[in-house]
Amino acid sequence: MDNLVTFAIISILIVLAPFVSKITKIPIVVVEMILGALAYYFGIFKHSEAFDILAEVGFLFLMFLCGMEVDLRGFKQLGKKFLKRAGIYFLVLYVVATSAVLILKLPPIYIAAFPVMSLGMIMALIKDYGKNMPWLDLALKVGIIGELVSIAILVIINGSYSYGLTIDLYKTLAVLLLFLLVIISVFQIGKILFWWFPNLKLFIMPYDDANNQDIRFSMMLFFGLIVIVIWLGLESVLGAFLAGMIVATFFPYKHELVHKLNDIGFGFFVPLFFIHVGSTLDLSLILHTPSLFLHGALIVVAMISLRLFSATIAFRSYFKSAKNTILFALSDSMPLTFLVATAALGLQLHAMDQNTYYSFLLAAIFEGIIFTIVIKLVYNFWKIK
Template sequence: MNELSILITVAVIIFTSPYLSKMFKMPIPSVEIILGMLAGYYGFISDYYLFELVAEIGFFYLMFLAGVEVNLRVFVRTDKALIKKGLVYVCLLYFFSFCFTLYMGYSMLMMVILPLLSIGLILTLYKEYGKDQPWLNLAMFVGIMGELVSIALLTFTGAILEFGIGAQLYMSLVYLVGFLALIIILFQGLQVLFWWFPQLKIFLMPHYDKDEKDIRLSMSVFIVMIAIMIFLRLEIAFGAFIAGAFIATFFEHKKELPHKLSSFGFGFLVPTFFIYIGSTFPLNALQMEGVVTTAATITLAMLVVRQLSSIAFWKHLGAKKSCLLALSHSMPLTLLIAVATIAFKSRTISETLYYALILTSLAEVIIAMLGIKLLHVVGKIKK
């Protein structure tokens, strides 16, 4: 009955979320998270390894779809001045986070948590606002830079919390650096290969294909990259993103491929991930002393440091669009949960702080998406 309850509940939430989203004027991911929380509280969803596995695959697939939106050739050709502004933005994030951590007297772990960036949920904004928004395209570009830093720090922090400072930590760093070097060499090599043999792209992904070879190749790259990251004990989400970027960079002739890949993802896997995230937060934790106040403080801090850092783009985007960019970066849902889980399992943080961080990750998604929607609507009214 447990499995049947989960299946039926997930099916109902997936189907009704778009309608409830339209009714309550809320983003669909926010609705799915809230419904997941309620379903978990009332016992319709409980711990079940297959549900957790599908949700985890949903997150990796979301990161894969984010990579599919990134053609690395375009990334390389981007204006150097814009890259510098992006680096300034990321540096400001860590500077303001450092200042807040010292002022509040928090653990140094908070310096890793506050500036976390993840582009996974930015992809959901494309579904609603389109790909012609300058602030959203810049948010994706800068988010990639920030996420690389976040994942590197997450790998480093996770190794310290799990193994301490020692040989295993150094091996994790060697694996990370080696993997990045190998990816760069691989991309350069494939670029030369496809330049000499351009028809190889068409052979691998024909324009007209009744056997769905494009989907099969994409899924194969996605799965192989996950296997490599598991073997190296590195952040799987990063590997999934690289797999997506590989498809976007070398098979740009398949214009319809991103739509084909996202249809399945946003129709099933990604909503399952959001529902699962909501179901993992016990509503009775809201009654624990300090959980709500700590979550409110951290949420406010993460929102503020991003708004302050967005001054790096004021001349380029203007104040309002810079604010939108900062809000789009205020949803490091999965990375924040990952850090909180690793820290809690290693007994580095208390149960109160753990639940506060989980609540923060959920609250930020809802606040950021509602804030973006509000600013976007206000901008349309003024026009």
């Protein structure tokens, strides 16, 4: 009964979040985290095992939806010139981040956290400004690659902290490499198979389907690949993301499937995850520890500085304007979902303490609020002559 009451209260918060977001102009993800923090602080709901499990499913479903933004066939159209610029961007990003972490003697988890990327807020910006904006179009393309890189880094970090520099770490990395090779082979075999037997796609996901076969197959892929990667000792995020990529790559004709899954995810599971994240914030401790706000602000400054520097080196000649370069860097500096995920993983692996975890969550909230406002100001008031 207690679980049902908790979910009923959370459902009310999920319904309220869009209204609060619309009134305050704060990104809905940030609103959900704040509502979760306030509701838990005032004792409106409590944590339970069922809530924790469903929140984990919500996060994995979000990664599944992010994977659906990646159509591997589209990578061929990006061109060598773009991939070269993107390669320079990521190289500068990780080299500078690693150097800063070593110089400042920060925990190694920061090497993964500072350059981390996520498509969530980029997709929200596309809804507001349109995909035809050069800075947003580039942010989406770079974000897709960045999300893949971020997942790989998270898997490596997980192995490093779990096993240390032992043979078990190298076994995990070998399993990861072997698994990725198998997935690449599956993609190639699937491509040939569907070319020879085009009706096989329609058998799996018919055009006109009264039984929601597309949803059923997607859920089978989602949970099936998650179970496989966990069994292999890899990060569950990888399985969810790959499941989304498979759906996007092989079944692009099912346009309504994306809308269906987005409705399911962003209508319940994803908001529940962010409310859960907010509820892990100890507001009493945070309000009485100003240093957490300072630490969160410093993380924000480090992340935007890192991206501004890297974007200037890699894409200055591409944009030919400081405005678009800055807008790109800002749009790339709001990896709310993956920053939260990295912090959660760091806490779980004891790679960071509780206070650092809170600082990262505060940084995610600051980025979501401040950078969306700054983007709007730069976009509207900075006129290119």
